[in-house]
Amino acid sequence: MPFTFLVSGASAGFGAAIARRAVADGHRVIAAARRRERLEELHQELGDRLLPLVLDVTDGPAVARLPGSLPAGWQEVDVLVNNAGLAKGMDPAPQAALANWDTMVATNVTGLMHLTRAILPGMVARDRGHIINIGSVAGHNAYPGGNVYGASKAFVAQFSLGLRADLNGTNVHVTDLQPGLVGETEFSMVRLGDAQRAAAIYAGTTPLKPEDIAEAVVWIVGLPARMNINRLEMMPTCQAPGGTVIKRR
Numbered sequence: 001m002p003f004t005f006l007v008s009g010a011s012a013g014f015g016a017a018i019a020r021r022a023v024a025d026g027h028r029v030i031a032a033a034r035r036r037e038r039l040e041e042l043h044q045e046l047g048d049r050l051l052p053l054v055l056d057v058t059d060g061p062a063v064a065r066l067p068g069s070l071p072a073g074w075q076e077v078d079v080l081v082n083n084a085g086l087a088k089g090m091d092p093a094p095q096a097a098l099a100n101w102d103t104m105v106a107t108n109v110t111g112l113m114h115l116t117r118a119i120l121p122g123m124v125a126r127d128r129g130h131i132i133n134i135g136s137v138a139g140h141n142a143y144p145g146g147n148v149y150g151a152s153k154a155f156v157a158q159f160s161l162g163l164r165a166d167l168n169g170t171n172v173h174v175t176d177l178q179p180g181l182v183g184e185t186e187f188s189m190v191r192l193g194d195a196q197r198a199a200a201i202y203a204g205t206t207p208l209k210p211e212d213i214a215e216a217v218v219w220i221v222g223l224p225a226r227m228n229i230n231r232l233e234m235m236p237t238c239q240a241p242g243g244t245v246i247k248r249r
């Protein structure tokens with residue numbers, strides 16, 4: 001059955017890949033992000049089964065107005081992919097810029113929370129829907145410089161479980177999708193602001209691709225309605241859970 005998706009952060013990376021895959025599979029996609037021109041390009045590429053929507057998830061009033069302001073025929077969102085998110089900086093906590101911390105919390109935590117709150121009542125009223133939150137392995141594996149980014153993804157993990165607790169008995173599904181290292185996105189460039197440092201993150205690795213995340217998303221939404229995937233952790237085979245670090249003097 002074709003669904004109407006709302007994908008936040010659809011102008012690049014995972015979000016664009018999810019939009020492409022969903023449209024290829026016969027679904028319709030409301031593609032939301034801040035960069036209008038990127039969304040227009042995606043619209044040109046994918047046609048009228050994609051609705052470009054300029055939206056900053058940190059703009060609380062705009063997010064709250066969203067359900068009523070969608071065009072006729074696009075108001076019933078079946079699948080919300082809370083993907084818009086970012087890391088800013090990788091400095092240790094004593095040196096980190098507070099502005100970067102605030103941006104991560106505003107986007108990864110508050111933005112995700114507000115968009116969920118805006119879309120969820122409609123799903124509950126229709127007794128169907130999927131919320132797929134893009135978390136991260138950083139939400140449960142601490143690493144130096146991951147401080148607020150990791151904490152924001154820990155919020156996503158616990159919020160996802162809390163939502164399911166509230167929605168227990170309904171056909172509204174909630175999944176926290178937790179990828180590890182994924183290349184071919186703007187993530188590390190946005191985080192580090194330096195092409196060389198960003199490229200070094202992936203040197204000598206074969207990371208996951210945005211298409212792999214899209215594959216997981218369409219698998220989740222295609223499962224029988226009785227099933228809920230609470231969390232799904234994915235890593236490339238060049239990465240594995242690590243454990244703690246010891247500092248030797």
Ligand code: NDP
Pocket residue numbers: 008009010011012013014015032033034035036038055056057058083084085086087107111134135136137178179180181182183185186187188190
């Ligand atoms: P990208 O930087 O490639 O894409 C991020 C997207 O989020 C862009 O489309 C950007 O669009 C959008 N975005 C950022 N801020 C806002 C905002 N305030 N309002 C609306 N849209 C916004 O990153 P990825 O695709 O790699 O990351 C997607 C998600 O996956 C993030 O939540 C990230 O934390 C998570 N993740 C990434 C991993 C990786 O290794 N790449 C691994 C695990 C999780 P625009 O600038 O146009 O608004």
Ligand code: 8X3
Pocket residue numbers: 135136137138146179180181
């Ligand atoms: C992105 C993965 O390990 O760079 O969420 O934090 S990591």
